[in-house]
Amino acid sequence: MKLFLYQIAQVRSGDKANDSDVSVFAPNESVYNFLKESLTPAVVKSVLSSIVDGKVVRFEVPNLLALKFLLTDALGGGASGSLRIDNLGKSIGGIFSTIELELPETLLKAVHIRPV
Amino acid sequence: MSKAIRVGAGQGFYGDDPWFALQSAKYGNVDYMGFDSLAELTLAILEKARQKNPDKGYAADIITYANLLLPFVKERGLSLVTNAGGLNPHAAAKAVARLAKKIDFDNLKIATITGDDIKGKIKQLRQAGLKFENLDTGEPMPDEILNNIIFANCYLGAIPVKDALDRNADIVVAGRITDPALFAGPILSGMNWQTDNLDQVAFATLLGHLLECGGQITGGNFSGDWESIPNLERLGYPIAEVYDDLTAVITKPEGTGGMVSKDTVKEQMLYEIHDPSNYIGPDCIVDITSAILTDIGKNRVKISGVRGKKPPTALKALFAYPDGYIAEGRILYGVPNALRKAKAMAEIMKKRLDILGIKPIAYESEFIGGGALKRKEPDYEPDEILLRVAVKVASKSEAQQVTKLFPAYILDGPPGADFFGAPPKPRQAIGIWSALIDRELIERDVKVNVKTAKEILEA
Numbered sequence: 001m002k003l004f005l006y007q008i009a010q011v012r013s014g015d016k017a018n019d020s021d022v023s024v025f026a027p028n029e030s031v032y033n034f035l036k037e038s039l040t041p042a043v044v045k046s047v048l049s050s051i052v053d054g055k056v057v058r059f060e061v062p063n064l065l066a067l068k069f070l071l072t073d074a075l076g077g078g079a080s081g082s083l084r085i086d087n088l089g090k091s092i093g094g095i096f097s098t099i100e101l102e103l104p105e106t107l108l109k110a111v112h113i114r115p116v
Numbered sequence: 117m118s119k120a121i122r123v124g125a126g127q128g129f130y131g132d133d134p135w136f137a138l139q140s141a142k143y144g145n146v147d148y149m150g151f152d153s154l155a156e157l158t159l160a161i162l163e164k165a166r167q168k169n170p171d172k173g174y175a176a177d178i179i180t181y182a183n184l185l186l187p188f189v190k191e192r193g194l195s196l197v198t199n200a201g202g203l204n205p206h207a208a209a210k211a212v213a214r215l216a217k218k219i220d221f222d223n224l225k226i227a228t229i230t231g232d233d234i235k236g237k238i239k240q241l242r243q244a245g246l247k248f249e250n251l252d253t254g255e256p257m258p259d260e261i262l263n264n265i266i267f268a269n270c271y272l273g274a275i276p277v278k279d280a281l282d283r284n285a286d287i288v289v290a291g292r293i294t295d296p297a298l299f300a301g302p303i304l305s306g307m308n309w310q311t312d313n314l315d316q317v318a319f320a321t322l323l324g325h326l327l328e329c330g331g332q333i334t335g336g337n338f339s340g341d342w343e344s345i346p347n348l349e350r351l352g353y354p355i356a357e358v359y360d361d362l363t364a365v366i367t368k369p370e371g372t373g374g375m376v377s378k379d380t381v382k383e384q385m386l387y388e389i390h391d392p393s394n395y396i397g398p399d400c401i402v403d404i405t406s407a408i409l410t411d412i413g414k415n416r417v418k419i420s421g422v423r424g425k426k427p428p429t430a431l432k433a434l435f436a437y438p439d440g441y442i443a444e445g446r447i448l449y450g451v452p453n454a455l456r457k458a459k460a461m462a463e464i465m466k467k468r469l470d471i472l473g474i475k476p477i478a479y480e481s482e483f484i485g486g487g488a489l490k491r492k493e494p495d496y497e498p499d500e501i502l503l504r505v506a507v508k509v510a511s512k513s514e515a516q517q518v519t520k521l522f523p524a525y526i527l528d529g530p531p532g533a534d535f536f537g538a539p540p541k542p543r544q545a546i547g548i549w550s551a552l553i554d555r556e557l558i559e560r561d562v563k564v565n566v567k568t569a570k571e572i573l574e575a
Contacts, residue, residue, distance in 0.1 A: 010379060068389075081440075
Protein backbone atom coordinates (compact mmCIF):
# COMPACT_ATOMS: atom_id res chain seq x y z
CA MET A 1 0.00 0.00 0.00
CA LYS A 2 1.30 3.41 -0.97
CA LEU A 3 1.23 5.98 1.85
CA PHE A 4 3.00 8.93 3.39
CA LEU A 5 5.44 8.40 6.27
CA TYR A 6 3.33 10.60 8.57
CA GLN A 7 0.42 8.17 8.29
CA ILE A 8 2.35 5.52 10.23
CA ALA A 9 5.14 7.33 12.10
CA GLN A 10 5.91 10.37 14.25
CA VAL A 11 8.47 12.82 12.85
CA ARG A 12 9.80 15.88 14.71
CA SER A 13 12.56 18.26 13.66
CA GLY A 14 14.79 20.63 15.63
CA ASP A 15 17.89 22.70 14.94
CA LYS A 16 21.51 23.16 16.00
CA ALA A 17 23.39 25.95 14.24
CA ASN A 18 22.96 25.32 10.50
CA ASP A 19 21.92 21.68 10.87
CA SER A 20 18.48 20.17 11.10
CA ASP A 21 17.95 17.23 13.45
CA VAL A 22 15.02 14.95 12.58
CA SER A 23 13.67 12.03 14.64
CA VAL A 24 11.41 9.36 13.13
CA PHE A 25 9.48 7.02 15.46
CA ALA A 26 7.95 3.73 14.35
CA PRO A 27 4.82 2.37 16.06
CA ASN A 28 6.17 -1.18 16.34
CA GLU A 29 9.18 -3.33 15.60
CA SER A 30 8.10 -4.59 12.18
CA VAL A 31 7.50 -1.05 10.93
CA TYR A 32 10.82 0.00 12.50
CA ASN A 33 12.63 -2.68 10.52
CA PHE A 34 10.78 -1.64 7.36
CA LEU A 35 11.73 2.05 7.92
CA LYS A 36 15.34 1.06 8.54
CA GLU A 37 15.38 -0.53 5.08
CA SER A 38 13.45 2.28 3.37
CA LEU A 39 14.80 5.48 4.89
CA THR A 40 18.44 5.24 3.92
CA PRO A 41 20.51 8.44 4.03
CA ALA A 42 20.58 8.38 0.21
CA VAL A 43 16.78 8.25 -0.06
CA VAL A 44 16.40 11.06 2.50
CA LYS A 45 18.99 13.20 0.76
CA SER A 46 17.27 12.81 -2.59
CA VAL A 47 13.80 13.62 -1.22
CA LEU A 48 15.07 16.68 0.69
CA SER A 49 17.59 17.84 -1.90
CA SER A 50 15.98 21.29 -2.15
CA ILE A 51 16.56 21.83 1.57
CA VAL A 52 19.72 19.93 2.57
CA ASP A 53 22.94 21.34 1.10
CA GLY A 54 25.16 19.10 3.21
CA LYS A 55 25.02 15.44 4.08
CA VAL A 56 22.58 13.10 5.78
CA VAL A 57 23.83 11.10 8.78
CA ARG A 58 21.60 8.41 10.31
CA PHE A 59 21.61 6.96 13.84
CA GLU A 60 19.58 3.92 14.88
CA VAL A 61 17.82 4.02 18.26
CA PRO A 62 16.20 0.58 18.59
CA ASN A 63 15.16 1.03 22.23
CA LEU A 64 12.81 3.81 21.13
CA LEU A 65 12.09 2.23 17.71
CA ALA A 66 13.50 5.43 16.28
CA LEU A 67 15.81 6.67 13.55
CA LYS A 68 17.63 9.95 14.01
CA PHE A 69 18.78 11.97 11.01
CA LEU A 70 21.27 14.79 11.10
CA LEU A 71 20.87 16.99 8.00
CA THR A 72 23.85 19.30 7.67
CA ASP A 73 23.71 22.76 6.03
CA ALA A 74 19.93 22.69 5.97
CA LEU A 75 18.83 26.01 7.49
CA GLY A 76 20.18 28.65 5.14
CA GLY A 77 22.96 29.72 7.47
CA GLY A 78 21.63 29.06 10.98
CA ALA A 79 18.89 30.61 13.07
CA SER A 80 20.40 33.97 13.89
CA GLY A 81 21.60 34.81 10.39
CA SER A 82 19.27 32.85 8.10
CA LEU A 83 16.99 34.69 5.68
CA ARG A 84 14.45 31.88 5.54
CA ILE A 85 11.03 32.25 7.10
CA ASP A 86 11.52 28.84 8.70
CA ASN A 87 14.97 29.68 10.04
CA LEU A 88 14.75 26.95 12.70
CA GLY A 89 13.58 24.23 10.32
CA LYS A 90 10.49 23.49 12.41
CA SER A 91 8.70 22.46 9.21
CA ILE A 92 11.42 20.09 8.02
CA GLY A 93 10.00 17.23 10.12
CA GLY A 94 6.66 17.71 8.41
CA ILE A 95 8.22 17.82 4.96
CA PHE A 96 10.28 14.73 5.81
CA SER A 97 7.05 12.99 6.85
CA THR A 98 5.60 13.42 3.35
CA ILE A 99 8.10 10.88 2.00
CA GLU A 100 6.06 8.27 0.13
CA LEU A 101 6.47 4.63 1.04
CA GLU A 102 5.22 1.31 -0.28
CA LEU A 103 4.16 -0.47 2.91
CA PRO A 104 4.17 -4.26 2.51
CA GLU A 105 0.71 -5.84 2.87
CA THR A 106 2.03 -8.06 5.69
CA LEU A 107 2.57 -4.97 7.86
CA LEU A 108 -0.87 -3.46 7.27
CA LYS A 109 -2.63 -5.35 10.06
CA ALA A 110 -0.09 -4.38 12.73
CA VAL A 111 -0.38 -0.64 12.21
CA HIS A 112 -2.91 2.15 12.65
CA ILE A 113 -2.91 4.21 9.46
CA ARG A 114 -3.72 7.86 10.02
CA PRO A 115 -5.86 9.59 7.41
CA VAL A 116 -4.24 11.83 4.79
CA MET B 117 11.54 4.08 45.07
CA SER B 118 12.03 5.92 48.33
CA LYS B 119 13.04 9.57 48.25
CA ALA B 120 11.25 11.64 45.63
CA ILE B 121 11.40 15.25 44.55
CA ARG B 122 9.27 17.04 41.97
CA VAL B 123 10.89 19.39 39.47
CA GLY B 124 8.74 21.45 37.13
CA ALA B 125 9.36 23.29 33.88
CA GLY B 126 8.44 26.96 34.11
CA GLN B 127 9.63 28.49 30.85
CA GLY B 128 10.71 26.98 27.54
CA PHE B 129 12.06 30.08 25.83
CA TYR B 130 12.37 33.88 26.06
CA GLY B 131 8.88 35.30 25.70
CA ASP B 132 7.04 32.16 26.84
CA ASP B 133 3.63 32.57 28.53
CA PRO B 134 4.01 32.62 32.35
CA TRP B 135 0.46 31.28 32.84
CA PHE B 136 1.78 27.75 32.35
CA ALA B 137 4.39 28.15 35.10
CA LEU B 138 1.75 29.46 37.46
CA GLN B 139 -0.36 26.32 37.00
CA SER B 140 2.60 24.15 38.01
CA ALA B 141 3.36 26.33 41.03
CA LYS B 142 -0.30 26.24 42.12
CA TYR B 143 -1.33 22.71 41.30
CA GLY B 144 1.86 20.79 40.55
CA ASN B 145 3.19 20.32 44.09
CA VAL B 146 6.68 21.13 42.81
CA ASP B 147 9.82 21.55 44.91
CA TYR B 148 11.86 23.23 42.18
CA MET B 149 11.16 24.98 38.89
CA GLY B 150 13.55 25.84 36.04
CA PHE B 151 13.25 28.69 33.54
CA ASP B 152 14.97 29.09 30.18
CA SER B 153 15.10 32.70 28.99
CA LEU B 154 18.13 32.75 26.73
CA ALA B 155 18.57 32.24 23.03
CA GLU B 156 21.53 33.39 20.96
CA LEU B 157 19.61 36.41 19.69
CA THR B 158 18.52 37.29 23.22
CA LEU B 159 22.15 37.53 24.32
CA ALA B 160 22.90 39.92 21.45
CA ILE B 161 20.02 42.17 22.52
CA LEU B 162 21.15 41.99 26.17
CA GLU B 163 24.69 43.02 25.23
CA LYS B 164 23.36 46.18 23.56
CA ALA B 165 21.28 46.95 26.64
CA ARG B 166 24.29 46.42 28.93
CA GLN B 167 26.43 48.78 26.86
CA LYS B 168 23.85 51.53 27.26
CA ASN B 169 23.23 50.90 30.96
CA PRO B 170 25.53 48.83 33.23
CA ASP B 171 22.49 47.87 35.35
CA LYS B 172 20.88 46.10 32.37
CA GLY B 173 21.89 43.05 30.36
CA TYR B 174 19.55 40.50 31.91
CA ALA B 175 16.33 39.08 30.43
CA ALA B 176 13.32 41.14 31.51
CA ASP B 177 11.26 37.95 31.80
CA ILE B 178 12.76 37.43 35.24
CA ILE B 179 10.67 40.32 36.59
CA THR B 180 7.41 38.83 35.32
CA TYR B 181 8.19 35.36 36.63
CA ALA B 182 9.59 36.53 39.98
CA ASN B 183 6.52 38.69 40.55
CA LEU B 184 4.25 35.71 39.99
CA LEU B 185 6.27 33.08 41.83
CA LEU B 186 8.09 34.72 44.76
CA PRO B 187 4.97 34.27 46.93
CA PHE B 188 5.29 30.49 46.42
CA VAL B 189 8.98 30.68 47.36
CA LYS B 190 8.08 32.59 50.51
CA GLU B 191 5.11 30.51 51.59
CA ARG B 192 5.87 27.04 50.30
CA GLY B 193 9.66 26.88 49.99
CA LEU B 194 9.60 26.49 46.22
CA SER B 195 13.08 27.01 44.68
CA LEU B 196 13.64 28.62 41.28
CA VAL B 197 16.51 28.33 38.80
CA THR B 198 16.78 30.67 35.82
CA ASN B 199 19.31 31.66 33.18
CA ALA B 200 17.65 35.07 32.84
CA GLY B 201 20.74 36.62 34.43
CA GLY B 202 21.99 36.73 30.84
CA LEU B 203 25.08 38.90 30.68
CA ASN B 204 24.51 40.52 34.06
CA PRO B 205 23.36 38.08 36.78
CA HIS B 206 24.27 40.54 39.56
CA ALA B 207 21.94 43.21 38.16
CA ALA B 208 19.19 40.60 37.74
CA ALA B 209 19.70 39.50 41.35
CA LYS B 210 19.34 43.10 42.47
CA ALA B 211 16.09 43.45 40.55
CA VAL B 212 14.78 40.26 42.21
CA ALA B 213 15.88 41.55 45.61
CA ARG B 214 13.81 44.70 45.06
CA LEU B 215 10.74 42.60 44.27
CA ALA B 216 11.38 40.50 47.39
CA LYS B 217 11.53 43.62 49.54
CA LYS B 218 8.10 44.64 48.28
CA ILE B 219 6.58 41.47 49.72
CA ASP B 220 8.60 41.62 52.98
CA PHE B 221 10.85 38.76 51.97
CA ASP B 222 14.20 40.27 53.01
CA ASN B 223 15.73 36.88 53.79
CA LEU B 224 15.15 35.48 50.27
CA LYS B 225 18.42 33.78 49.39
CA ILE B 226 19.54 34.71 45.92
CA ALA B 227 22.45 32.97 44.22
CA THR B 228 24.30 34.28 41.20
CA ILE B 229 26.48 32.18 38.92
CA THR B 230 29.11 34.02 36.90
CA GLY B 231 32.10 33.07 34.82
CA ASP B 232 30.29 31.95 31.67
CA ASP B 233 30.75 35.40 30.12
CA ILE B 234 34.27 35.28 28.63
CA LYS B 235 34.16 38.40 26.46
CA GLY B 236 36.44 40.22 28.89
CA LYS B 237 39.17 37.59 28.72
CA ILE B 238 39.26 36.70 25.02
CA LYS B 239 42.44 38.68 24.39
CA GLN B 240 44.11 37.10 27.43
CA LEU B 241 43.16 33.61 26.23
CA ARG B 242 44.39 34.44 22.74
CA GLN B 243 47.72 35.62 24.14
CA ALA B 244 47.95 32.34 26.04
CA GLY B 245 47.92 30.65 22.64
CA LEU B 246 44.26 29.75 22.08
CA LYS B 247 43.12 29.96 18.47
CA PHE B 248 39.40 29.24 19.06
CA GLU B 249 39.31 26.75 16.19
CA ASN B 250 35.83 26.49 14.69
CA LEU B 251 34.03 23.42 15.97
CA ASP B 252 32.83 22.45 12.49
CA THR B 253 35.66 23.49 10.19
CA GLY B 254 38.74 23.51 12.46
CA GLU B 255 39.69 26.91 11.08
CA PRO B 256 41.27 29.32 13.63
CA MET B 257 39.18 32.38 14.44
CA PRO B 258 40.05 35.18 12.00
CA ASP B 259 40.99 38.59 13.44
CA GLU B 260 37.98 40.31 11.84
CA ILE B 261 35.72 38.18 14.02
CA LEU B 262 37.99 38.29 17.08
CA ASN B 263 37.99 42.08 16.99
CA ASN B 264 34.23 42.43 16.57
CA ILE B 265 32.79 40.08 19.17
CA ILE B 266 29.28 41.04 20.32
CA PHE B 267 29.16 38.46 23.09
CA ALA B 268 31.19 35.40 24.04
CA ASN B 269 29.88 32.82 26.49
CA CYS B 270 30.82 29.34 27.56
CA TYR B 271 28.13 26.82 28.42
CA LEU B 272 28.40 25.94 32.11
CA GLY B 273 26.66 22.88 33.52
CA ALA B 274 24.61 21.84 36.54
CA ILE B 275 27.37 21.67 39.14
CA PRO B 276 27.41 25.38 40.08
CA VAL B 277 23.59 25.24 40.27
CA LYS B 278 23.78 22.25 42.62
CA ASP B 279 26.38 24.15 44.64
CA ALA B 280 24.07 27.18 44.97
CA LEU B 281 21.10 25.03 46.02
CA ASP B 282 23.25 23.02 48.45
CA ARG B 283 23.94 26.39 50.07
CA ASN B 284 20.18 26.87 50.46
CA ALA B 285 19.61 29.40 47.68
CA ASP B 286 15.89 30.00 47.04
CA ILE B 287 16.48 31.39 43.57
CA VAL B 288 19.49 30.77 41.37
CA VAL B 289 20.23 33.43 38.77
CA ALA B 290 22.65 32.22 36.11
CA GLY B 291 23.74 33.32 32.68
CA ARG B 292 24.69 30.93 29.89
CA ILE B 293 24.29 27.53 31.48
CA THR B 294 22.96 24.65 29.40
CA ASP B 295 19.18 24.34 29.35
CA PRO B 296 19.18 20.87 31.01
CA ALA B 297 21.35 22.27 33.85
CA LEU B 298 18.39 24.43 34.95
CA PHE B 299 16.75 21.18 36.08
CA ALA B 300 19.73 18.85 36.55
CA GLY B 301 21.11 21.23 39.23
CA PRO B 302 17.95 20.94 41.36
CA ILE B 303 17.80 17.17 40.83
CA LEU B 304 21.45 16.63 41.86
CA SER B 305 21.01 18.86 44.90
CA GLY B 306 17.55 17.67 45.91
CA MET B 307 18.44 13.99 45.59
CA ASN B 308 21.85 14.55 47.17
CA TRP B 309 23.42 12.81 44.18
CA GLN B 310 27.14 12.88 43.59
CA THR B 311 28.71 14.80 40.75
CA ASP B 312 31.21 11.98 40.15
CA ASN B 313 28.48 9.35 39.82
CA LEU B 314 28.11 9.43 36.05
CA ASP B 315 24.82 7.53 35.87
CA GLN B 316 23.25 9.93 38.39
CA VAL B 317 24.57 12.98 36.54
CA ALA B 318 23.47 11.57 33.18
CA PHE B 319 19.98 10.79 34.46
CA ALA B 320 19.60 14.27 35.93
CA THR B 321 20.81 15.76 32.63
CA LEU B 322 18.42 13.72 30.52
CA LEU B 323 15.49 14.65 32.78
CA GLY B 324 16.57 18.26 32.35
CA HIS B 325 16.53 17.78 28.60
CA LEU B 326 12.97 16.41 28.83
CA LEU B 327 11.82 19.47 30.80
CA GLU B 328 13.70 22.23 29.01
CA CYS B 329 11.21 22.83 26.20
CA GLY B 330 8.11 23.20 28.38
CA GLY B 331 4.96 21.97 26.63
CA GLN B 332 6.83 20.18 23.87
CA ILE B 333 6.68 17.01 25.98
CA THR B 334 3.08 17.37 27.19
CA GLY B 335 1.36 17.47 23.81
CA GLY B 336 2.69 20.65 22.20
CA ASN B 337 4.36 20.30 18.79
CA PHE B 338 3.28 16.64 18.78
CA SER B 339 3.72 15.04 15.38
CA GLY B 340 1.63 11.95 16.08
CA ASP B 341 -2.15 12.10 16.28
CA TRP B 342 -2.06 15.76 17.29
CA GLU B 343 -5.80 16.20 16.96
CA SER B 344 -6.29 13.79 19.85
CA ILE B 345 -4.38 15.98 22.34
CA PRO B 346 -7.01 17.54 24.63
CA ASN B 347 -7.31 21.13 25.84
CA LEU B 348 -4.16 22.80 24.53
CA GLU B 349 -5.75 26.07 25.69
CA ARG B 350 -4.87 25.06 29.24
CA LEU B 351 -1.82 22.93 28.54
CA GLY B 352 0.07 21.64 31.55
CA TYR B 353 3.85 22.03 31.66
CA PRO B 354 5.87 18.94 32.56
CA ILE B 355 6.96 17.79 36.00
CA ALA B 356 9.61 15.16 36.71
CA GLU B 357 9.09 13.08 39.83
CA VAL B 358 12.55 11.74 40.60
CA TYR B 359 13.39 8.66 42.69
CA ASP B 360 16.74 7.61 44.07
CA ASP B 361 16.78 4.25 42.29
CA LEU B 362 17.48 6.16 39.05
CA THR B 363 13.91 6.10 37.84
CA ALA B 364 11.58 9.04 37.29
CA VAL B 365 8.03 9.72 36.22
CA ILE B 366 7.18 12.49 33.78
CA THR B 367 3.74 13.94 34.51
CA LYS B 368 1.90 17.29 34.59
CA PRO B 369 -0.30 19.21 37.04
CA GLU B 370 -3.79 17.88 37.81
CA GLY B 371 -6.57 19.55 35.88
CA THR B 372 -4.41 20.83 33.03
CA GLY B 373 -4.74 20.01 29.34
CA GLY B 374 -2.32 18.26 27.05
CA MET B 375 -1.06 14.71 27.38
CA VAL B 376 1.92 12.80 28.73
CA SER B 377 2.41 9.45 27.04
CA LYS B 378 5.29 7.35 25.83
CA ASP B 379 4.68 8.90 22.40
CA THR B 380 4.89 12.53 23.58
CA VAL B 381 7.91 11.81 25.79
CA LYS B 382 9.99 10.04 23.16
CA GLU B 383 9.67 12.96 20.72
CA GLN B 384 11.26 15.27 23.28
CA MET B 385 13.79 12.63 24.37
CA LEU B 386 15.49 12.63 20.97
CA TYR B 387 14.86 16.31 20.23
CA GLU B 388 17.98 18.13 18.99
CA ILE B 389 20.42 15.72 20.60
CA HIS B 390 22.26 14.50 17.49
CA ASP B 391 24.03 11.20 18.34
CA PRO B 392 21.73 9.44 20.88
CA SER B 393 24.61 7.44 22.35
CA ASN B 394 26.72 10.56 22.86
CA TYR B 395 24.63 13.52 23.96
CA ILE B 396 27.42 15.82 25.07
CA GLY B 397 27.03 18.24 27.95
CA PRO B 398 29.45 19.94 30.32
CA ASP B 399 28.76 17.50 33.19
CA CYS B 400 28.81 14.17 31.36
CA ILE B 401 28.05 12.44 28.09
CA VAL B 402 24.58 10.90 28.16
CA ASP B 403 23.79 7.60 26.45
CA ILE B 404 20.06 7.14 25.95
CA THR B 405 20.28 4.07 23.72
CA SER B 406 19.49 1.87 26.73
CA ALA B 407 16.72 4.09 28.14
CA ILE B 408 13.33 2.52 28.77
CA LEU B 409 10.00 4.38 28.66
CA THR B 410 6.85 2.83 30.15
CA ASP B 411 3.29 4.15 30.32
CA ILE B 412 2.36 3.52 33.97
CA GLY B 413 -0.88 5.48 34.25
CA LYS B 414 -2.83 8.37 32.83
CA ASN B 415 -0.34 11.14 32.03
CA ARG B 416 2.44 9.23 33.79
CA VAL B 417 5.48 7.86 31.96
CA LYS B 418 8.31 6.10 33.76
CA ILE B 419 11.93 6.48 32.61
CA SER B 420 14.89 4.35 33.51
CA GLY B 421 18.05 2.93 32.01
CA VAL B 422 19.95 6.13 31.21
CA ARG B 423 23.73 5.75 31.29
CA GLY B 424 26.52 8.28 31.69
CA LYS B 425 30.06 8.56 30.39
CA LYS B 426 32.91 10.82 31.46
CA PRO B 427 32.45 14.56 30.78
CA PRO B 428 34.49 16.22 28.03
CA THR B 429 37.73 18.01 28.94
CA ALA B 430 36.63 21.14 27.07
CA LEU B 431 33.56 23.38 27.23
CA LYS B 432 31.69 24.76 24.26
CA ALA B 433 31.89 28.50 23.75
CA LEU B 434 29.72 30.63 21.46
CA PHE B 435 31.19 33.78 19.98
CA ALA B 436 28.71 36.13 18.31
CA TYR B 437 29.80 38.63 15.68
CA PRO B 438 27.94 41.10 13.47
CA ASP B 439 27.00 39.56 10.13
CA GLY B 440 25.20 42.40 8.34
CA TYR B 441 21.59 43.52 8.55
CA ILE B 442 18.39 41.92 7.31
CA ALA B 443 15.63 43.95 5.62
CA GLU B 444 12.29 42.36 4.88
CA GLY B 445 9.24 43.22 2.79
CA ARG B 446 5.93 41.45 2.24
CA ILE B 447 3.32 41.93 -0.46
CA LEU B 448 0.14 39.89 -0.87
CA TYR B 449 -1.11 38.96 -4.38
CA GLY B 450 -4.49 37.51 -5.32
CA VAL B 451 -5.97 35.63 -8.28
CA PRO B 452 -5.49 35.40 -11.16
CA ASN B 453 -1.84 34.27 -11.46
CA ALA B 454 -0.92 35.17 -7.89
CA LEU B 455 2.26 33.09 -7.93
CA ARG B 456 3.45 34.54 -11.25
CA LYS B 457 2.87 38.06 -9.96
CA ALA B 458 4.82 37.37 -6.77
CA LYS B 459 7.71 35.87 -8.74
CA ALA B 460 7.77 38.82 -11.11
CA MET B 461 7.86 41.23 -8.18
CA ALA B 462 10.77 39.34 -6.60
CA GLU B 463 12.76 39.90 -9.81
CA ILE B 464 11.74 43.55 -10.05
CA MET B 465 13.02 44.14 -6.51
CA LYS B 466 16.37 42.56 -7.37
CA LYS B 467 16.78 44.95 -10.32
CA ARG B 468 15.61 47.88 -8.20
CA LEU B 469 18.42 47.19 -5.71
CA ASP B 470 20.85 47.04 -8.61
CA ILE B 471 19.78 50.47 -9.92
CA LEU B 472 20.27 51.94 -6.45
CA GLY B 473 23.74 50.40 -6.19
CA ILE B 474 22.77 48.17 -3.25
CA LYS B 475 24.72 44.92 -3.37
CA PRO B 476 23.02 42.31 -1.18
CA ILE B 477 25.18 39.79 0.64
CA ALA B 478 22.22 37.43 0.27
CA TYR B 479 18.74 37.69 -1.27
CA GLU B 480 15.90 35.31 -0.50
CA SER B 481 12.44 35.45 -2.05
CA GLU B 482 9.75 33.17 -0.67
CA PHE B 483 6.24 32.59 -1.96
CA ILE B 484 4.10 31.79 1.05
CA GLY B 485 1.27 29.51 -0.02
CA GLY B 486 3.28 28.63 -3.12
CA GLY B 487 6.12 26.45 -1.87
CA ALA B 488 7.99 28.74 0.54
CA LEU B 489 9.09 25.75 2.58
CA LYS B 490 10.94 24.46 -0.48
CA ARG B 491 9.08 21.16 -0.79
CA LYS B 492 7.34 21.78 -4.11
CA GLU B 493 5.24 24.32 -5.97
CA PRO B 494 1.47 23.83 -5.83
CA ASP B 495 -0.03 21.99 -8.83
CA TYR B 496 -3.18 24.15 -8.64
CA GLU B 497 -3.80 27.89 -8.76
CA PRO B 498 -3.72 29.30 -5.21
CA ASP B 499 -6.16 32.14 -4.43
CA GLU B 500 -3.43 34.21 -2.87
CA ILE B 501 0.33 34.22 -2.43
CA LEU B 502 2.28 36.23 0.11
CA LEU B 503 5.59 37.36 -1.32
CA ARG B 504 8.29 37.66 1.33
CA VAL B 505 11.63 39.11 0.34
CA ALA B 506 14.53 39.07 2.82
CA VAL B 507 17.74 40.87 1.93
CA LYS B 508 21.00 40.79 3.83
CA VAL B 509 23.11 43.93 3.40
CA ALA B 510 26.26 45.25 5.05
CA SER B 511 24.94 48.31 6.89
CA LYS B 512 21.92 49.31 8.91
CA SER B 513 21.33 52.36 6.69
CA GLU B 514 21.20 50.19 3.57
CA ALA B 515 18.77 47.86 5.32
CA GLN B 516 16.54 50.82 6.20
CA GLN B 517 16.69 51.97 2.58
CA VAL B 518 15.66 48.51 1.32
CA THR B 519 12.73 48.33 3.76
CA LYS B 520 11.34 51.56 2.31
CA LEU B 521 11.33 50.20 -1.25
CA PHE B 522 8.38 47.86 -0.79
CA PRO B 523 5.34 50.08 -0.15
CA ALA B 524 5.58 51.84 -3.53
CA TYR B 525 5.13 48.53 -5.33
CA ILE B 526 1.59 48.18 -4.06
CA LEU B 527 0.80 50.68 -6.85
CA ASP B 528 3.85 50.38 -9.09
CA GLY B 529 4.09 46.62 -9.55
CA PRO B 530 1.97 43.68 -10.71
CA PRO B 531 -1.78 44.27 -10.21
CA GLY B 532 -3.96 43.48 -7.23
CA ALA B 533 -1.26 43.83 -4.60
CA ASP B 534 -2.19 44.22 -0.95
CA PHE B 535 -0.10 45.85 1.71
CA PHE B 536 0.46 43.09 4.25
CA GLY B 537 1.03 45.36 7.24
CA ALA B 538 4.06 47.60 7.75
CA PRO B 539 7.38 46.02 6.77
CA PRO B 540 9.27 44.63 9.80
CA LYS B 541 12.09 46.85 11.09
CA PRO B 542 15.56 45.91 9.82
CA ARG B 543 17.42 43.68 12.25
CA GLN B 544 21.05 42.84 12.80
CA ALA B 545 22.12 39.40 11.63
CA ILE B 546 24.33 37.62 14.13
CA GLY B 547 27.02 35.16 13.12
CA ILE B 548 27.83 32.45 15.65
CA TRP B 549 31.30 30.94 15.91
CA SER B 550 31.49 27.83 18.13
CA ALA B 551 34.74 26.61 19.64
CA LEU B 552 35.94 24.36 22.45
CA ILE B 553 37.97 25.74 25.34
CA ASP B 554 39.86 23.72 27.95
CA ARG B 555 37.43 23.70 30.87
CA GLU B 556 40.11 24.50 33.43
CA LEU B 557 40.60 27.92 31.79
CA ILE B 558 36.90 28.67 32.27
CA GLU B 559 36.04 26.97 35.52
CA ARG B 560 38.73 28.71 37.57
CA ASP B 561 36.71 31.92 37.13
CA VAL B 562 33.25 30.47 37.82
CA LYS B 563 31.78 31.94 40.98
CA VAL B 564 28.67 31.07 42.95
CA ASN B 565 27.55 33.82 45.29
CA VAL B 566 24.68 33.39 47.74
CA LYS B 567 23.27 36.44 49.51
CA THR B 568 19.98 37.49 51.02
CA ALA B 569 17.85 40.13 49.31
CA LYS B 570 18.66 42.44 52.23
CA GLU B 571 22.42 41.98 51.82
CA ILE B 572 22.19 42.63 48.09
CA LEU B 573 20.20 45.84 48.54
CA GLU B 574 22.50 47.13 51.27
CA ALA B 575 25.69 46.44 49.31
